[in-house]
Amino acid sequence: MSQAPPRAGGLGEHTLARAALAYLAEPGDPVLGALLGIYEPAEVLAAIKADMLPGTGPGCGGSPASRKALERALGRWRVRLPALPSDEDIAGACREGIRLVGPGDPEWPSRLDRLGQARPYALWLRGNADLGFSCQRSVSVVGSRAATGYGTHVAGELAADLGERGWVIVSGGAYGIDAAAHRGALAAEAITIAVLACGVDYPYPAGHAELFSAIAAQGLIVSEWPPGRRPARMRFLIRNRTIAAMTSGTVIVEAGERSGALNTARHAADLGQPLMAVPGPVTSAQSAGCHRIIREWNASCVTRAADIIELLSPLNAPDALAPGGGLEPASSPVSGPPGPDSLPSRDDLDPNSARVLDALPTRGGAGTSTIAVDAGVDLDTVLRCLGRLAGYGFIERGDSGWRLRKRG
Amino acid sequence: MSQAPPRAGGLGEHTLARAALAYLAEPGDPVLGALLGIYEPAEVLAAIKADMLPGTGPGCGGSPASRKALERALGRWRVRLPALPSDEDIAGACREGIRLVGPGDPEWPSRLDRLGQARPYALWLRGNADLGFSCQRSVSVVGSRAATGYGTHVAGELAADLGERGWVIVSGGAYGIDAAAHRGALAAEAITIAVLACGVDYPYPAGHAELFSAIAAQGLIVSEWPPGRRPARMRFLIRNRTIAAMTSGTVIVEAGERSGALNTARHAADLGQPLMAVPGPVTSAQSAGCHRIIREWNASCVTRAADIIELLSPLNAPDALAPGGGLEPASSPVSGPPGPDSLPSRDDLDPNSARVLDALPTRGGAGTSTIAVDAGVDLDTVLRCLGRLAGYGFIERGDSGWRLRKRG
Numbered sequence: 001m002s003q004a005p006p007r008a009g010g011l012g013e014h015t016l017a018r019a020a021l022a023y024l025a026e027p028g029d030p031v032l033g034a035l036l037g038i039y040e041p042a043e044v045l046a047a048i049k050a051d052m053l054p055g056t057g058p059g060c061g062g063s064p065a066s067r068k069a070l071e072r073a074l075g076r077w078r079v080r081l082p083a084l085p086s087d088e089d090i091a092g093a094c095r096e097g098i099r100l101v102g103p104g105d106p107e108w109p110s111r112l113d114r115l116g117q118a119r120p121y122a123l124w125l126r127g128n129a130d131l132g133f134s135c136q137r138s139v140s141v142v143g144s145r146a147a148t149g150y151g152t153h154v155a156g157e158l159a160a161d162l163g164e165r166g167w168v169i170v171s172g173g174a175y176g177i178d179a180a181a182h183r184g185a186l187a188a189e190a191i192t193i194a195v196l197a198c199g200v201d202y203p204y205p206a207g208h209a210e211l212f213s214a215i216a217a218q219g220l221i222v223s224e225w226p227p228g229r230r231p232a233r234m235r236f237l238i239r240n241r242t243i244a245a246m247t248s249g250t251v252i253v254e255a256g257e258r259s260g261a262l263n264t265a266r267h268a269a270d271l272g273q274p275l276m277a278v279p280g281p282v283t284s285a286q287s288a289g290c291h292r293i294i295r296e297w298n299a300s301c302v303t304r305a306a307d308i309i310e311l312l313s314p315l316n317a318p319d320a321l322a323p324g325g326g327l328e329p330a331s332s333p334v335s336g337p338p339g340p341d342s343l344p345s346r347d348d349l350d351p352n353s354a355r356v357l358d359a360l361p362t363r364g365g366a367g368t369s370t371i372a373v374d375a376g377v378d379l380d381t382v383l384r385c386l387g388r389l390a391g392y393g394f395i396e397r398g399d400s401g402w403r404l405r406k407r408g
Numbered sequence: 409m410s411q412a413p414p415r416a417g418g419l420g421e422h423t424l425a426r427a428a429l430a431y432l433a434e435p436g437d438p439v440l441g442a443l444l445g446i447y448e449p450a451e452v453l454a455a456i457k458a459d460m461l462p463g464t465g466p467g468c469g470g471s472p473a474s475r476k477a478l479e480r481a482l483g484r485w486r487v488r489l490p491a492l493p494s495d496e497d498i499a500g501a502c503r504e505g506i507r508l509v510g511p512g513d514p515e516w517p518s519r520l521d522r523l524g525q526a527r528p529y530a531l532w533l534r535g536n537a538d539l540g541f542s543c544q545r546s547v548s549v550v551g552s553r554a555a556t557g558y559g560t561h562v563a564g565e566l567a568a569d570l571g572e573r574g575w576v577i578v579s580g581g582a583y584g585i586d587a588a589a590h591r592g593a594l595a596a597e598a599i600t601i602a603v604l605a606c607g608v609d610y611p612y613p614a615g616h617a618e619l620f621s622a623i624a625a626q627g628l629i630v631s632e633w634p635p636g637r638r639p640a641r642m643r644f645l646i647r648n649r650t651i652a653a654m655t656s657g658t659v660i661v662e663a664g665e666r667s668g669a670l671n672t673a674r675h676a677a678d679l680g681q682p683l684m685a686v687p688g689p690v691t692s693a694q695s696a697g698c699h700r701i702i703r704e705w706n707a708s709c710v711t712r713a714a715d716i717i718e719l720l721s722p723l724n725a726p727d728a729l730a731p732g733g734g735l736e737p738a739s740s741p742v743s744g745p746p747g748p749d750s751l752p753s754r755d756d757l758d759p760n761s762a763r764v765l766d767a768l769p770t771r772g773g774a775g776t777s778t779i780a781v782d783a784g785v786d787l788d789t790v791l792r793c794l795g796r797l798a799g800y801g802f803i804e805r806g807d808s809g810w811r812l813r814k815r816g
Contacts (some may be wrong), residue, residue, distance in 0.1 A: 055422075121742070150689060150691070153592030153691070154690055154691070251761070263774055278690055279688065279689075279690060280687065280689055280690070280711065281558060281560070281687075281688055282562055282686055282687060282688070282711035282712070283558070283562070287687075288711070291687055291709050291711045293689075294702065294709040295708060295709045295710070295715065300703060301687065301702040301703045301709060302703070303690035303699045305691070307703065311513055366530050408753075
């Protein structure tokens with residue numbers, strides 16, 4: 001999907017309309033997902049405001065059942081119309097340390113498009129890391145809130161080891177395993193991403209306000225719910241699909257038989273994405289879910305970071321042997337990210353990427369059009385090369401634009 | 409293979425000759441295994457005694473390399489000729505609470521024939537349980553000698569639970585996991601079988617003399633080495649294939665990366681037999697081997713007796729859906745044993761089996777020819793029906809013959 005020209009606050013028209021839709025409809029609403037598969041976001045938004053859905057007028061066809069579902073959905077969404085902020089207010093929230101990305105934006109993680117109509121309408125972000133590039137070498141590490149000492153120890157160690165090897169740790173910001181995973185990544189000075197089931201400015205659980213500040217400073221807080229939105233039980237389940245879809249693979253560290261982490265695991269399995277679980281004592285109820293998915297869902301039994309990296313390495317990716325699979329932009333939704341030892345050196349780069357790399361400052365930052373001028377390549381090529389270079393760890397996005405990154 | 413008429417001590421000619429060969433050659437000797445695939449045991453024995461192997465005389469053909477291997481083997485075996493006991497002495501040892509079974513004997517576990525030329529020459533037994541029928545619903549539970557408290561606890565619980573559900577526990581009689589498995593079965597008043605790498609009268613390890621007495625009283629001590637033979641490092645590895653082959657499936661409870669239990673696991677995997685492992689803390693070196701075989705050898709991750717029984721139940725057996733697979737004699741080498749809930753009632757039996765069952769005493773015991781006369785069926789049919797009835801738990805073999813068994 002190509003993005004329309006920027007409007008309020010530099011946001012694209014589609015992204016602004018998608019943000020407005022996220023205020024009106026619950027993320028994961030299948031009716032809105034289906035509509036967005038047919039119409040532009042701004043068309044859907046305008047139709048809701050006019051109390052007239054596209055395709056629902058008299059004589060427009062469609063089965064009575066689908067018309068009924070559309071009318072019911074319209075009713076649900078219109079209830080929230082009076083509280084819908086203006087485009088300026090939506091953009092205003094984004095100037096206060098929060099930014100908004102939608103499909104088609106450079107920072108949008110293309111893996112999310114595997115969710116099809118169930119993909120998030122838009123994502124609000126807090127923090128400086130680049131979401132799209134962070135997701136390219138990422139692992140979701142999730143598990144029980146009621147974790148044991150064993151579980152939090154293992155989650156922290158795994159996340160730190162993965163972080164040290166250049167992998168981004170994605171989790172849900174909850175107590176227990178999630179928090180241990182985030183903290184392990186922070187300790188390794190790695191990027192970590194908390195995907196919340198409430199607004200990115202809403203500290204839930206409250207006891208994690210400080211942890212969220214640390215995550216925002218070093219990584220990202222992400223949500224498909226607008227700022228200020230509170231968490232709700234159903235929202236955690238909707239959120240879980242995003243955690244599973246945006247990463248290269250999912251690791252369950254501890255999960256009781258009824259843990260919500262198994263819902264994330266189910267999404268990973270349904271997406272055909274590598275699903276892994278850490279075993280534990282068979283005498284521990286908190287490991288029962290892990291053992292069950294190893295036995296029944298064919299989750300891989302992993303015990304250390306090296307096991308996880310091996311499973312996510314390009315040799316295990318389905319298209320590892322396809323032509324060009326090794327150095328294609330890692331944003332391709334089906335190709336796995338490169339392994340830690342397969343990162344190309346500067347000499348391995350294609351001529352355009354090398355030119356873009358030479359145009360980047362070591363400090364501060366440069367915007368894409370500045371880079372395009374300096375490198376002497378067109379804007380589309382700049383964007384593609386930036387993706388490639390960030391995916392391989394050469395560069396990063398700071399507050400003031402793109403810059404070189406120290407390679408470990 | 410049909411058994412020749414009984415000779416010294418009621419032993420068949422083939423079994424006596426095989427026992428003599430076990431005195432001369434190490435079990436697992438590939439040259440002897442190959443010879444026994446071609447010649448009768450008594451022929452091979454006579455040839456060794458005459459210093460003239462069958463097929464090795466001048467002008468008999470065969471490649472020079474294989475002739476050389478045969479001559480070298482002949483040299484190895486003849487060294488032990490002076491210490492070879494007479495048939496009477498071999499049979500004499502069998503009267504002192506030890507009995508001897510070979511392929512073709514009714515008590516021989518037909519599963520061992522899956523080993524092909526590597527199957528044991530013969531087996532010495534101590535204890536009253538019937539080996540062939542005990543193996544039909546059996547699980548090998550093995551693991552590290554240097555077990556943790558967690559491992560011995562889990563091994564004991566698993567063995568007791570399996571024993572209570574009518575499964576026979578087979579293990580190696582070693583310290584650690586093996587001993588815990590035997591003890592768990594004994595506590596559940598179940599049959600347990602210790603397969604040793606030394607003579608069945610040789611208490612190794614010495615600290616297990618009392619345990620072996622208890623096992624012999626309630627189950628069986630089994631060895632393919634003659635009475636009096638000492639254990640040796642290589643013998644444990646040779647023994648492991650027998651443990652894997654004689655059971656319905658193998659469970660590894662704890663195993664370090666270099667544990668001998670992984671050798672048993674390898675045999676189970678090579679035989680295409682269900683291989684299972686119990687997970688443990690990833691922080692425990694004694695569980696590392698279990699996790700590795702779950703991840704790399706596709707061992708099933710099991711946490712309780714019910715998991716194991718489910719994997720060994722007939723619905724999971726490869727031929728469960730083959731015609732007649734459900735109630736075929738369980739001695740068929742490829743069919744799995746029946747699950748605990750699938751045991752037939754008396755009404756389900758075929759007419760001959762029902763007749764044989766009616767001919768059996770509740771106390772004491774009856775010999776096969778007495779049963780044949782009482783039931784009015786021929787001896788072959790009696791043997792087949794006895795196998796079926798014992799496999800399904802209707803009958804058992806006591807000191808004085810066959811008798812009805814109380815069904816739990």
